[in-house]
Amino acid sequence: MATAQLGAKARSGTGKGVARKLRMAGEIPGVIYGHSRAPQSLTLNAREFDRLLSTVSVSSTVIELSVDGSTSRTLVREIQRHPFKKQIIHVDFQELVAGEKVTVDVPLVFIGTADGVKNSGGILDQVMHEISVHCDPSNIPNHIDVDVTPLAIGKSIHVSDLSVPEGVEVMSDPEATVCIVSAPKASETPAAGVEVVEAAAEPELIRKPKEGEEESEES
Numbered sequence: 412m413a414t415a416q417l418g419a420k421a422r423s424g425t426g427k428g429v430a431r432k433l434r435m436a437g438e439i440p441g442v443i444y445g446h447s448r449a450p451q452s453l454t455l456n457a458r459e460f461d462r463l464l465s466t467v468s469v470s471s472t473v474i475e476l477s478v479d480g481s482t483s484r485t486l487v488r489e490i491q492r493h494p495f496k497k498q499i500i501h502v503d504f505q506e507l508v509a510g511e512k513v514t515v516d517v518p519l520v521f522i523g524t525a526d527g528v529k530n531s532g533g534i535l536d537q538v539m540h541e542i543s544v545h546c547d548p549s550n551i552p553n554h555i556d557v558d559v560t561p562l563a564i565g566k567s568i569h570v571s572d573l574s575v576p577e578g579v580e581v582m583s584d585p586e587a588t589v590c591i592v593s594a595p596k597a598s599e600t601p602a603a604g605v606e607v608v609e610a611a612a613e614p615e616l617i618r619k620p621k622e623g624e625e626e627s628e629e630s
Contacts, residue, residue, distance in 0.1 A: 412473060412548065412549055412550065412551045412552075412553070413467060413468070413471065413472040413473065413551070413553045414472065414473045414474075414475060415463055415466070415467050415472050415473075415474055415475070416474075416475045416477065417455070417459065417460070417463055417474050417475070417476050417477070418455075418456070418459065418476075418477050419441065419443075419453040419454065419455050419476055419477065419478045420453065420454045420478065420479060421451060421452065421453060421478055421479050422440070422452045422453060422454045423452070425452060430500070430501070433454055434457075434498065434500065437456065437457050437458065438454045438455065438456065438457060439454065439455040439456075439457050439460055439499050439500070439501070439502055440452070440453070440454060440500070440501050440502075441453040441454065441455050441501060441502040441503065441504060442501075442502075442503055442504070443476065443478070443483065443485060443503075443504040443505075443506055444503070444504070444505060444506065445483075445505060445506030445507070445508060446508055446511070447506070447508055448506060451478070453478060453504075455502060457499065460499065460502065461499075468517075468518050468553070468554070469487045469490075470487070470515055470516045470517075470518075470541070471515045471516060471517045471518065471551050471552070471553070471554075472486075472487075473485070473486065473507065473548055473551065474486065474487060474504065476504055483504075483506045483507075484506070484507045484548065485504040485505060485506050485507060486504070486505050486507060486513060486515065486548075487502060487503070487504060488503045488504065488505045489501075489502070489503040490502055490503075507548045510547070511547075511548075512545055512546055512547050512548075513545070513546070513547075513548055513551075514543060514544070514545045514582060515543070515544060515546075515551055516541045516542070516543050516544075517541060517542060517543075517544050517551070517552050517553075517554060517555055518540065518541045518554045518555075519537075519539060519540055519541055519542065519554065519555055519556075519557050519589065520554045520555070520556050520557065521535075521537060521557045521559055521590065522556055522557065522558050522559070522560075523558050523559050523560035524559070524560065525559045525560065525561075525562040525563075525592045526560065526561060526562060526563050526592075527562055527563045527564040527565075527566065527592035528562075528592060531563070531564050531594075531595070532595040533563075533564045533592045533593060533594055533595055534592065534593045534594075534595065534596075535559060535562070535590060535591075535592055536590060536591050536592075536593055537589075537590050538587075538588045538589060538590055538591065539570075539583075539587065539588070539589045539590070542555065542570060542573070542581060542582075542583040542589075543581070543582040543583045544575065544579050544580060544581055544582060545579075545580040545582050546578055546579040546580060547578065550576060550578045550579055552575070552576055552579060555573060555574075555575060556574075557573065557589060557590065559590060559592075562590075562591075562592045563592065564592055564593070564594050565591075565592065565593075565594070566591070566592055567588050567589070567590065567591035567592070568588075568589045568590050568591075569585065569586060569587060569588055569589060570583050570584060570585045570586070570587045570589060571585035571586065572589070573589065
């Protein structure tokens with residue numbers, strides 16, 4: 412289980428105007444909620460949160476969120492972004508309760524070089540990059556390894572083939588394809604020594620033939 416620390420401040424003001432002023436000041440509006448508490452409005456430092464996003468897989472990392480000296484174990488449940496900019500405009504945190512299982516997306520890490528790529532020039536197509544799992548927060552895997560070494564041309568790995576830790580239930584479709592090794596694409600370049608002959612284009616008729624012109628040309 413991966414963990415990270417983040418500080419936040421409680422806020423009393425709500426509404427678009429308040430949120431706009433916070434973002435202009437380098438803050439991000441947020442909220443923390445859970446079964447054992449009422450939703451609480453927060454503010455986060457935008458730089459600190461961006462730094463967190465660049466260092467962890469936030470969807471599967473337990474965030475120890477400190478709000479005015481009180482710390483809660485949480486998961487980031489939603490990050491809202493501006494539709495045209497990269498700016499984060501709101502973050503939702505879910506407080507974790509002991510003994511209560513959660514559903515999270517865990518990243519896949521592909522290891523090894525597929526046999527079909529190494530020896531046959533194939534191409535490894537990584538169809539999925541994460542899977543959904545259900546488990547106790549203390550058992551959330553940092554990632555799940557996918558060993559592609561044995562894969563030959565045309566072979567694939569499905570969700571049901573993945574090895575997950577004990578106590579972790581996979582929620583993704585077991586028949587879904589995780590990755591596949593495809594045959595190399597045929598070269599469109601002509602082989603050496605083979606001359607490519609293009610048919611001459613027929614001239615475009617610019618003017619309408621005069622009466623009797625066709626007969627004179629045929630004769």
